[in-house]
Amino acid sequence: APVITVPVPLGDRAYDIFVGRGLLAGAGPRIAALGARAAIIITDENVGPLYADALAEALQRQGLRATTFAVTPGEATKSYASLEKVCDAVLAAKIERGDLVVALGGGVVGDLAGFAAAVVRRGVRFVQVPTTLLAQVDSSVGGKTGINSRYGKNLVGAFHQPSLVLADTALLDTLPIREMRAGYAEVVKYGLIDDARFFDWCEANWRGVFSGGLERDEAVAQSCRAKAAVVVRDEREDGDRALLNLGHTFGHALERITRYDSARLVHGEGVAIGLCLAFRFSVSLGLCPAADAERVEAHLAATGLPTRLSHVPGGCGSVDDLLDAMAQDKKVKGGALTFILARGIGQSFIAPGIAVEKVRSFLAS
Ligand code: NAD
Numbered sequence: 272a273p274v275i276t277v278p279v280p281l282g283d284r285a286y287d288i289f290v291g292r293g294l295l296a297g298a299g300p301r302i303a304a305l306g307a308r309a310a311i312i313i314t315d316e317n318v319g320p321l322y323a324d325a326l327a328e329a330l331q332r333q334g335l336r337a338t339t340f341a342v343t344p345g346e347a348t349k350s351y352a353s354l355e356k357v358c359d360a361v362l363a364a365k366i367e368r369g370d371l372v373v374a375l376g377g378g379v380v381g382d383l384a385g386f387a388a389a390v391v392r393r394g395v396r397f398v399q400v401p402t403t404l405l406a407q408v409d410s411s412v413g414g415k416t417g418i419n420s421r422y423g424k425n426l427v428g429a430f431h432q433p434s435l436v437l438a439d440t441a442l443l444d445t446l447p448i449r450e451m452r453a454g455y456a457e458v459v460k461y462g463l464i465d466d467a468r469f470f471d472w473c474e475a476n477w478r479g480v481f482s483g484g485l486e487r488d489e490a491v492a493q494s495c496r497a498k499a500a501v502v503v504r505d506e507r508e509d510g511d512r513a514l515l516n517l518g519h520t521f522g523h524a525l526e527r528i529t530r531y532d533s534a535r536l537v538h539g540e541g542v543a544i545g546l547c548l549a550f551r552f553s554v555s556l557g558l559c560p561a562a563d564a565e566r567v568e569a570h571l572a573a574t575g576l577p578t579r580l581s582h583v584p585g586g587c588g589s590v591d592d593l594l595d596a597m598a599q600d601k602k603v604k605g606g607a608l609t610f611i612l613a614r615g616i617g618q619s620f621i622a623p624g625i626a627v628e629k630v631r632s633f634l635a636s
């Protein structure tokens with residue numbers, strides 16, 4: 272299958288994202304081209320047994336010393352305790368600054384291993400080999416790494432760009448369907464932000480994305496192009512990188528209300544409901560045609576994603592519970608919230624100063 276290259280032109284930290292089915296088997300030369308002598312593969316106990324040996328052997332064939340360290344799967348692993356274990360594993364494997372930390376897994380492994388790479392020896396190079404759709408289209412691109420604290424998610428971290436991203440779309444064949452759908456919500460998000468043609472394409476081609484046709488590679492590559500473009504414009508998120516939060520103000524609140532219990536709601540499911548709410552809210556403010564909000568909901572629902580507050584298992588509490596959960600978001604300032612709203616599909620914009628009362632009357636309606 273053809274390999275699609277997406278460049279991320281970040282000056283002296285520029286790197287490439289390679290997207291293609293079956294990339295892992297030929298990953299050796301691409302990683303070896305970075306010039307390291309050794310690599311440690313950080314993975315989790317679901318992904319490791321499936322793919323770590325193939326990756327380690329691909330590296331060893333290029334003469335690299337390769338070892339593997341597996342962490343427990345799940346969000347709870349983005350912790351200080353696992354950070355210590357991963358840092359110590361990197362040091363025990365005698366990884367020098369010119370060597371590589373290779374993150375083989377979903378966003379949990381990528382964020383944790385990337386942060387360890389950022390701080391061990393004040394910065395070791397790292398490579399992302401994302402194995403979930405969410406990681407391939409979102410978390411592996413952009414250089415945000417980190418762990419959670421008792422005060423909230425992703426509050427301790429660093430910007431540390433990878434030296435290379437290898438997105439082998441065949442690895443998604445073993446991904447549970449719920450995780451696949453959750454990642455797909457982020458794919459749709461890129462169309463909704465500023466690319467109506469890509470949203471049209473998603474409506475026509477989503478089945479191929481799920482079944483693993485060439486459409487999957489195209490969707491991953493297009494998402495990476497979209498995210499890379501935003502990251503290059505605004506690496507540190509003080510400007511329009513915030514557009515990537517479309518659907519996330521509501522989505523994060525739902526995750527908080529369901530206590531980050533993945534049995535109830537995973538991130539992408541919160542985002543799917545959040546995208547629908549962001550569009551319906553935009554309609555209620557008179558900004559967006561109702562037909563666009565209906566199309567967004569119809570498409571996400573067709574793929575099996577939840578789209579309404581009533582779809583949250585166990586419910587999502589009262590309007591006040593939701594507002595409280597939103598108020599804990601870092602995007603709240605003085606009784607007003609910053610939302611990403613839309614004038615239509617592909618026409619999103621940052622809307623600061625949305626009064627809490629407007630959100631309340633929308634949610635109560
Ligand atoms: P995850 O890493 O927990 O993976 C989901 C589940 O799928 C896990 O159980 C994992 O073991 C399993 N899995 C992974 N790949 C598999 C495969 N190929 N086959 C079978 N099982 C597989 O979850 P995620 O959704 O990938 O990532 C979520 C994390 O990403 C969150 O912590 C979030 O904060 C973070 N994130 C970071 C950024 C960023 O910019 N750094 C962006 C978005 C999300």
Ligand code: ZN
Pocket residue numbers: 409457519538542
């Ligand atoms: Zn997200």
